[in-house]
Each structure stands twice: as structure tokens, then as C-alpha cells.
Amino acid sequence: MNDSPLRIAVVGHTNTGKTSLLRTVMRDVSFGEVSDHPAVTRHVEGAAVVLGSDGGSGRRVEWYDTPGLEDSISLLDLLETMRAGRRVEGIDLIQRFLDKPESHDRFAQEAKALRQVLTSDVALYIIDARDRVLGKHRDELSILAYCARPIVPVLNFVAAEDARTKEWREQLSRAAMHAVAEFDTVAFDAASEQRLLEKMRTLLDSHGELLTELIEDRRDERARLIAATGNVIAELLVDAASHVRTAPTENRRERDAALDAFRKVVVEREQACIAALLELHRFRADDCDASALPIEDGRWGVDLFSPAAMRQFGIQATGGAAAGAMVGLTLDVMLAGLSLGTGTLIGAAAGAMLGVGRSHGRQMIKRARGMTEVHCDNATLALLAARQVTLAAALLRRGHASVTPMHLADAPAKQVITDSHGLVSHLDAARLFPGWSKLSGASGPGSPADPRRQSLVEELAEHITAIIRNAADQVGRLSHP
Numbered sequence: 001m002n003d004s005p006l007r008i009a010v011v012g013h014t015n016t017g018k019t020s021l022l023r024t025v026m027r028d029v030s031f032g033e034v035s036d037h038p039a040v041t042r043h044v045e046g047a048a049v050v051l052g053s054d055g056g057s058g059r060r061v062e063w064y065d066t067p068g069l070e071d072s073i074s075l076l077d078l079l080e081t082m083r084a085g086r087r088v089e090g091i092d093l094i095q096r097f098l099d100k101p102e103s104h105d106r107f108a109q110e111a112k113a114l115r116q117v118l119t120s121d122v123a124l125y126i127i128d129a130r131d132r133v134l135g136k137h138r139d140e141l142s143i144l145a146y147c148a149r150p151i152v153p154v155l156n157f158v159a160a161e162d163a164r165t166k167e168w169r170e171q172l173s174r175a176a177m178h179a180v181a182e183f184d185t186v187a188f189d190a191a192s193e194q195r196l197l198e199k200m201r202t203l204l205d206s207h208g209e210l211l212t213e214l215i216e217d218r219r220d221e222r223a224r225l226i227a228a229t230g231n232v233i234a235e236l237l238v239d240a241a242s243h244v245r246t247a248p249t250e251n252r253r254e255r256d257a258a259l260d261a262f263r264k265v266v267v268e269r270e271q272a273c274i275a276a277l278l279e280l281h282r283f284r285a286d287d288c289d290a291s292a293l294p295i296e297d298g299r300w301g302v303d304l305f306s307p308a309a310m311r312q313f314g315i316q317a318t319g320g321a322a323a324g325a326m327v328g329l330t331l332d333v334m335l336a337g338l339s340l341g342t343g344t345l346i347g348a349a350a351g352a353m354l355g356v357g358r359s360h361g362r363q364m365i366k367r368a369r370g371m372t373e374v375h376c377d378n379a380t381l382a383l384l385a386a387r388q389v390t391l392a393a394a395l396l397r398r399g400h401a402s403v404t405p406m407h408l409a410d411a412p413a414k415q416v417i418t419d420s421h422g423l424v425s426h427l428d429a430a431r432l433f434p435g436w437s438k439l440s441g442a443s444g445p446g447s448p449a450d451p452r453r454q455s456l457v458e459e460l461a462e463h464i465t466a467i468i469r470n471a472a473d474q475v476g477r478l479s480h481p
Contacts, residue, residue: 005048005060006207008200009116009149012126013140014068017156020185020401021126022047022065025193027282029400031065043067044116051213059210064120066113072139075107079143090146094118110143117147121207122200129155129163129182133171141175150203153180154196159187179203188399190222226396226472228280230465233388234457235438236273237423240266241381241430242453243437245374255372262374265439266384273388274408281395288391290408375431378424385420386412389464393471419467426460 010018023031026047049061069075079093088096094114097103103111117123123144127137144151153172158165165182172180181196194215201211243265247258274290376384390412398406412420430436435446436453447453 007062007120009120009123016126016128018126023400024185067109076139091148094146122150125153129158155182158182159184185399185401229392230461234460239437240376241427243439244434249372289405382421385423392468396472
């Protein structure tokens, strides 16, 4: 087995996305400098992937970003002049050029790139698929061919509307370049990355096992990332579903204050979730513009004993009793004027009779004391889930070279909304235990440390993970620079 590291030189014309590709394959938004100005990279920069986690081999894949080839036409003319009809192998010609003064002066940028190609196992020639095919591109490929290293042309920005992908493939085929890969560094696609690695594997027998391990490592890494993402979102939903704030029923000012405080806590909890997802996916905090939750007062869920809330929670009156407003009215009469002890007993009994269980029994007691509960209703929870799933799917499809922030105000896909509503049914148990919310600061049984809470989070995370996998293919990016 070849234990030496695999060295990959990333080369191409100025401003074609070489540094962008390195950011994306390294999952590192801070690698190098990315801008619309040409010739940003002036020196060779390197980074390595070590296949050592989870029982990996510890072998290295080294990636090298190189300066842009700025004047390939003149450089090819110089090389042809140096050859002057003599039979000189291309690699020897490049070595002679690197020994000449011009390699440190006029063609210093090109020389840095070529030196790196000579010390690498393969060169990725990055092409901006939006560009027209010009003579400079053919000259660059001719110069790289002199280095006697396998070359994989990589078409970047293929997701752009003005990409000339077909034209480029035809021209590269004419130049006997058939191992062409498409890899958009902004609209990331895991399948495209795998195909790029497979293209290199076909050209590098000596590093075939290492590239196979890298392909498997990337696939496993993505699975772990999606699972961790599902867990982060599940924690948010359980916190939001189980969080309850008590407010006076009759005092409107205090009730509104309680509602505002509740809203603030939930919004801050969503922001914390967004920050955790960005960090998990290795993006910066300013890579997402998270708009405020578009919730009106009534959508948060105030007073579960309103007629709408009774219907929403599926409370069915049995026998000749009426549902809806009549149930709420009957409970008010039953509990009016009772002492705390008596109210507790009757409240629990009434909850059992109506089939509303522990959560509603608790609320009936508070109702008897002139209090009500503020909580997240199903619509709010579904919206929270849809926003986070949409963000997660977008992060999975976002290249680390993207410079335009995503906007969380963009509407989730219809299927994501439907799936998110389906998640809410799993949160019924959370409503029974207000102490489960980390926003409540409770401890002991019924607290965030309750094993039943962890089981619910795990169950919910599995469902969210499945939704994210589907959404990553359907939703794509929330924005495109």
C-alpha cells in the first residue's frame, strides 16, 4: 500500500474559483481569500485532510492553492522559443524555464503554480464555466501538459444560468481531456464532489485506496453531520414545546407582558439553534440573515381553554356535552371559587373525565386561580421546524466559498412544511412536562435531564434527519450569489 500523502495542485486562470474550491472541499470558510477581484492568491497555500477519525488510516490528502496563470500566451511563446525545434521532453522544458530569470520576474506567478504541479500527483485545472473558450485556456492546458502530471479539468459555477458547460465539454474533448468533472463551489453537491474524487481515482492507480477511503470518509462525515443537525433541531422543538409561562387571565397588561417575554425567549432560542447549526456546518455567524418569526399574537397559543384551542387540541366532549366554548365554560363554572386544595382534586378529576390528561388538568387548576398559560401552538412549532429544516438543507447545499448571506425569510418548500406539521404530533409528550424545557431552569424529575426527554429527542431527531435528507435535494440553496 502506498502510504505517501496524495498531493493535489489546484491551478487555472486568474479568478476562476481555485481558492473557492479549496474552501469547499476543506469545509473552511476562512481558507485563503475569495473576492471578485483578479489575482487574489499570490502565493501557494496548502491544507490537508487527515483520514484519522473513527478508525481511519491517518493518511493525508494535501491540497495546494496556486496563483492564477495570468499570461499563458506569452509563457507558451517563451517555451516554444526555448525548444526551438529541438526534441526536448515537456517536463525538462518546464525545468529549464524554472531555472531562468523570467521565472522570478515576468512569469513569477506562473512559475509558482508550475513548481507546485511538478511536486504534486495530480493537477485540477479549474474553469469558470461561464467564460467563453479562449486561446489562453488552450495555452494553459498545453503548458500544464508539459508537466507530465494527470490533469482533471473541473468546471466551476455550473449552476449559474449563463454557464457554457456543454461548450466546454466539447472543447475539452477535442483536446483529449475526457476526465472532466463538474464541481460548483457555490451550489455544493455531495454527489459532484464524489464524482470529482472518482475522476482522480481513475487516473491515479497508486493512490486508488487512499481516494476510496477519502470518498467513504466524506460520505460518513455527511451522515454524521445530518444526524447531528437533526439532534440540534430536535432539542429546539422540545424546548419550545415544553416551555410554558403563566399569566393573569384578567390583567391584560400583565398578560401582554408575559406574552412578550415568552415570545422573546422562544426567538432567542431559535437564534441559538441557528448559531449552533452554522457552527456545526462550519459557517460564520453572518452567513445567515435570520428574519424574525412571522408570528402574530394569537399564533403563539394563549389560554388553551379558548374555543379554538379546545378544538385544536382535539378535546372531544362525551355523551350529551357540547365541545368547544361550552367545554371551556363548563370548566370555569366547575372550578369557580374553589380553594386550591379542592380545585386541585376537581381539576385532576375534570381532566381525566374529559380525556385531556395531565397537561390540561394542570391548566384547569391555574384557571381556577385566575391564571392562564402561554405556550407555543402547533402552527408555531411547525414553522420553527420548517425554518430549521430549510436552513439545514441549504447549509448542506452551500459551498464554503459563498459570500452572500442566506435569508431565512425565504419560504420553505411545500413538502418541508407538510413534513414539519407531521413532526408536531411527536411533541405531545413534551407538553406534559414544562420542566423539560431548558428555558425553564428546572431540575430533577421532569427536568431537561429526564431520560424520557432524551428518548423523545432521539426519536424526533431520527424523523428530522430523514426530512433533511430529502429536503437537501429538493430545497437547495436559499440564496445564490
